Amino acid sequence: SHPDLISAKEKVKESRQDKNITRADILPQLSSQASATTRRATSGEESDSYAYGITGQQLVFDGFKTPVDIMAASRTITAQEYNYAVVSSNIRLDLRSAFVTLLRAQELIALTEEIAERRKQNLELIQLRHDAGREHMGALLTAEADLAQATFEVAQAKRNLVLAQQRLVKELGRVNGAFPVAVDGTFDIDEAEIEKPDLETLATSTPFLRELIAQKEAARLGYISAQADLFPKVYLNGTIGRSAGEWPPEDKEWSAGVSLTFPLFEGGSNIAQIAKKRSQMKQAEADERSGHDSVMVTWNRRGRISRTAKRRWR
Numbered sequence: 001s002h003p004d005l006i007s008a009k010e011k012v013k014e015s016r017q018d019k020n021i022t023r024a025d026i027l028p029q030l031s032s033q034a035s036a037t038t039r040r041a042t043s044g045e046e047s048d049s050y051a052y053g054i055t056g057q058q059l060v061f062d063g064f065k066t067p068v069d070i071m072a073a074s075r076t077i078t079a080q081e082y083n084y085a086v087v088s089s090n091i092r093l094d095l096r097s098a099f100v101t102l103l104r105a106q107e108l109i110a111l112t113e114e115i116a117e118r119r120k121q122n123l124e125l126i127q128l129r130h131d132a133g134r135e136h137m138g139a140l141l142t143a144e145a146d147l148a149q150a151t152f153e154v155a156q157a158k159r160n161l162v163l164a165q166q167r168l169v170k171e172l173g174r175v176n177g178a179f180p181v182a183v184d185g186t187f188d189i190d191e192a193e194i195e196k197p198d199l200e201t202l203a204t205s206t207p208f209l210r211e212l213i214a215q216k217e218a219a220r221l222g223y224i225s226a227q228a229d230l231f232p233k234v235y236l237n238g239t240i241g242r243s244a245g246e247w248p249p250e251d252k253e254w255s256a257g258v259s260l261t262f263p264l265f266e267g268g269s270n271i272a273q274i275a276k277k278r279s280q281m282k283q284a285e286a287d288e289r290s291g292h293d294s295v296m297v298t299w300n301r302r303g304r305i306s307r308t309a310k311r312r313w314r
Contacts, residue, residue, distance in 0.1 A: 001172070001173030001174070001175070002091050002171070002172075002173035003173065004087055004090075004091060005084075005087055005088060005091055005173070007087075008080075008083055008084040008087040008088070009084060011080045011083065011084070012077065012080045012081055012083075012084055014080075015073070015076045015077045015079075015080045016077055018073050018076065019070065019073035019074060019076075019077060022066065022069045022070050022073050023070055023073075025059060025066045025069075026059055026066050026067070026070075028056055028057070028058045029056065029057045029058070030054060030055070030056050031054070031055050031056075032052070032053070032054050032055075033051075033052065033053060033055065033241075034051070034052035034053075035049075035050070035051050035052070036048070036049075036050050036247070037049045037050075047245060048245055048246065049243065049244070049245055050243065050244060050245070050246065050247045050248070050249045051241060051242065051243035051244075051249060052241055052242060052243075052249070053239055053240055053241015053242065053243075053253075054239070054240055054241065055237075055238070055239045056237070056238045056239075057235050057236070057237050057238075058235065058236040059233070059234075059235055060234040060235060060236055060258075061231075061232070061233065061234040062228065062231065062233045062234075063227075063228035063229070063230070063231025063232070063233070064228055064231075065225050065228035065229065065231070068221050068224050068225045068228060069221075069225050071221050072217075072218045072221035072222050072225060073218075075214050075215075075217040075218035075221060076214070076215075076218045078210075078214040079211050079214035079215045079218060082207040082208070082210045082211035082214060083207075083211050085207035086207045086208050086211060089207065091171065094171050095168075095171040095172065098164070098167045098168040098170075098171045099168060099183055099185070100187075101164045101167065101168075102161070102164040102165060102167070102168050102181075102182075102183050103183050103185050103187070104164075105157065105160050105161040105163075105164040106161065106182065106183070108157045108160070108161075109154070109157045109158060109161055112150065112153045112154045112156075112157045113154055115150050115153070116147070116150035116151055116153070116154050119143070119146045119147045119150045120147055120150075122143055122146070122147075123140075123143040123144060123146075123147050126139055126140050126143045127140065127143075165180060165181050168181060168183070169181060199296055200296075202295075203292055203295040203296050204292075206295055208291060208295065209288070209291050209292055209295055212284070212287055212288040212291040212292075213288055215284050215287070215288070216281075216284040216285055216287070216288045218284075219277070219280045219281040219283070219284035219285075220281050220284075222277045222280060222281070223274070223277040223278050223280070223281045225277070226270075226273045226274045226276075226277040226278075227274055229263065229270050229273065229274075230263065230270060232260055232261060232262040233260070233261045233262075234258065234259070234260050235258070235259045235260075235261075236256075236257075236258055237255075237256065237257050237258070237259055238254070238255065238256040238257075239253075239254060239255045239256075240252075240253075240254040241253060241254070
């Protein structure tokens with residue numbers, strides 16, 4: 001029910017439909033048309049014409065642009081699937097953190113209230129001793145300040161409880177809004193991993209890095225696709241239908257042929273598109289390298305924490 005997870009899932013569906021749209025370019029394209037026309041000459045004579053038919057077109061060659069676009073779309077699907085895994089992992093981590101935060105906030109209220117009650121009792125005792133002349137004014141004022149601080153901490157703990165409840169409700173993906181919710185659990189922690197794992201294998205197997213690798217491959221294929229726009233495009237064309245001067249038309253007609261288009265000058269848009277795709281490819285390569293380094297730093301940091309814990313246990 002979490003909106004971020006729903007969004008990630010829809011992105012996967014969107015990328016799959018983008019691939020279907022791209023694949024449609026290599027399939028036959030059929031269209032139908034019908035027309036009714038009335039013409040009037042300067043002499044005042046009128047003539048009618050009617051026609052209907054079906055036109056078909058089949059892509060034969062486009063510099064392998066469409067197959068490359070299909071492969072790039074497949075890489076994009078892979079990247080979005082890994083992005084879904086990353087979002088799911090982050091949500092579960094945030095949910096665990098929200099659970100622990102609420103559990104801590106619940107126990108903190110009881111603790112702060114107990115502290116406030118003891119400081120209240122301490123103030124009453126000091127007040128009696130002060131009234132009897134056996135305690136000075138400084139001790140009384142200090143006790144009053146301690147009680148005020150404890151009262152403030154109780155109010156703060158209650159506000160933090162409401163905030164923790166709202167955060168947990170959010171991470172649960174509830175659409176009802178915030179409402180009182182309580183959790184039950186303990187603060188028992190499993191022992192951390194002591195033996196240092198194969199960091200390189202772990203780094204390359206993380207969904208985050210695999211997503212960046214898939215994005216890099218998609219960008220590389222996009223660069224190849226942009227270069228393919230400079231090649232000619234060859235199509236097979238055919239039309240079949242009827243036309244006549246009266247309805248329904250009875251004269252059959254058909255045509256078949258081959259068409260070739262070659263870009264001569266488009267204001268430099270093709271060259272600019274190639275340069276843009278090349279920059280996107282370089283950017284994706286840099287993002288993949290940066291992501292790999294970040295994952296390695298994260299694992300190394302965890303390794304240092306584990307070794308510190310190991311020394312403490314000893």
